Amino acid sequence: MRPTAQFKKGVLDICVLYLLQYHDQYGYDLTQQVNKHIPITEGALYPSLRRLVKDGYCSTYLQESPSGPSRKYYHITNTGRIYLKEMLAEWDHFVTSFQQLREEADRDE
Template sequence: MRTSIQFKKGVLELCVLYLVQKKDRYGYELTQKVNKHIEIAEGALYPSLRRLVKDGYCSTYTQDSPDGPSRKYYHITNLGREYLDELLTEWDKFVVDVNNLREEEDRDE
């Protein structure tokens, strides 16, 4: 089944922040991690990363790579941790609300 592009866009920031709160990561690594669970296009992640940096939820730094050119790493900020907590709370409520709607409709059939 194909997941809606809008669903993916809506949850991408949450996924990125969740991953970078665990450890700093570079863009390609983030794309690979997300793609294990949610199929996204190669370049789909970078606009979200730019927005997260612009809004102060992530910061960046460059580090040399033993496998080639330097990599830009993303690090979650304190503001980003607060935002992630809000997103997770909203997500959990959203999932519960959708499941409640489905269960109610199934009972009413």
């Protein structure tokens, strides 16, 4: 079963920030990494990246590429690290709450 578009959209920001906390990356590379686990199109990622930059959670810089034009790299900011920590806590709480709901509903059946 594949996640719906709404599920994907809801977790894409957290996926991107999670990956960026380890090292700067460019858009195509981020798409490939996310796509290993959550099927997305390359175009789906860029609105999320633009929003993260606009909101101050990421910054960008250009770096020369050995195989073509310069690439735009994304870097998580300190504000982005704080936001990621908050989002992960909210995500964990949500998942735990949903699991409890499922367990109670299954028990009641």
